[in-house]
Amino acid sequence: MAAMQLHWDIFCRVIDNYGDIGICWRLARQLVAEHGRHVRLWVDDLASLRPLCPAIDPSLGAQSAHGVEIRHWAQDIAAERSADVVIEAFACELPNSYLRTMAAATRKPCWINLEYLTAESWAEDCHGMASPHPTLPLTKYFFFPGFTTKAGGLLREAGLLSDRERYQKQTPPRDHLEISLFCYDTAPVGDLLAALANMAQPSVVHVPPGKPLAAVMQHLPGPGPWQHGKARIEPIPFLPLDDYDRLLWQSDINFIRGEDSFVRAQWAAKPFIWQIYQQDEDAHLVKLSAFLDRYCAGMGGEQAQAVNDMFTAWNGGEPELAQAFQHFVDHRQAIAEANHAWCEDLGSQDDLATALVNFCAAKV
Structure with missing residues (x-):
């Protein structure tokens, strides 16, 4: 395992009650359980995570469940470090303070915009495309789940x-x-x-x-x-x-x-x-x-x-x-x-x- 990819941050804004957070929570759990990653899941609405994971307390700003570190994503966040891989789920837009932390890192993180699932053919053409930030020394990659080997696959746990x-x-x-x-x-x-x-x-x-x-x-x-x-x-x-x-x-x-x-x-x-x-x-x-x-x-x-x-x-x-x-x-x-x-x-x-x-x- 490459040490520079050990820490992952996933950012999720809850839009559709359970769809967005359900995907992010499943992904976070799997990255920990099957790939040995250290994952912080930043969620703006912890109350929506609670029904999916009854072990959490929505009133806590920081806690852990299933090996995942769960943080409340408030208006802005104070992150002492950026992760090695940063997932911006469904174009949720990272907080400016975190972007500045990413830009200041000696080794720039791999920044992923995890897109919504679609079977449209254009998504396969756009999968993996790079988008340099207009002012910061950062590059974001668009990652599309999908139904063929030309896209990024579907969430599926081993077994x-x-x-x-x-x-x-x-x-x-x-x-x-x-x-x-x-x-x-x-x-x-x-x-x-x-x-x-x-x-x-x-x-x-x-x-x-x-x-x-x-x-x-x-x-x-x-x-x-x-x-x-x-x-x-x-x-x-x-x-x-x-x-x-x-x-x-x-x-x-x-x-x-x-x-x-x-x-x-x-x-x-x-x-x-x-x-x-x-x-x-x-x-x-x-x-x-x-x-x-x-x-x-x-x-x-x-x-x-x-x-x-x-x-x-x-x-x-x-x-x-x-x-x-x-x-x-x-x-x-x-x-x-x-x-x-x-x-x-x-x-x-x-x-x-x-x-x-x-x-x-x-x-x-």
């Missing part, structure tokens, strides 16, 4: 897929559908509930607190649980990251949102439906289409159409959701088989943490 396989083999068979529902409050949840109520096959729907439960409560009376036609709707507590992974593994269909749960649903190798984070001028729909083009390329025509229709309907487009969902369920087994092949292909590539370590080593 994750084998752990999933063992867990799923122990899951007993059942007659009903198990569904996890993690969504924004803009999702057409009422239409989904109506579709589930009228399906021939019964279902159990697990709904975490926050926006998903609030969306359900707009359509069903009281705090739940609810029996809604053939569907049993059950509120669940917010799950720490590893427990959430197991929920995805055991469910037959996973409704997920944002980026962190989007990636974890793919490692679950189960049918999933993604609500993408909405952007101005419908820019998110371009991103959604780019993913669907890649993801559905290995599917048969009927399965690909079912996935496209359901993803589109869930994100506010046509066709009508009840029809799209029934079509999706009808092709669930074939979609699951395609998901497993997709997952295996992604799993053959370097994971994000390993790709970052290797990339930074080449920049020393």
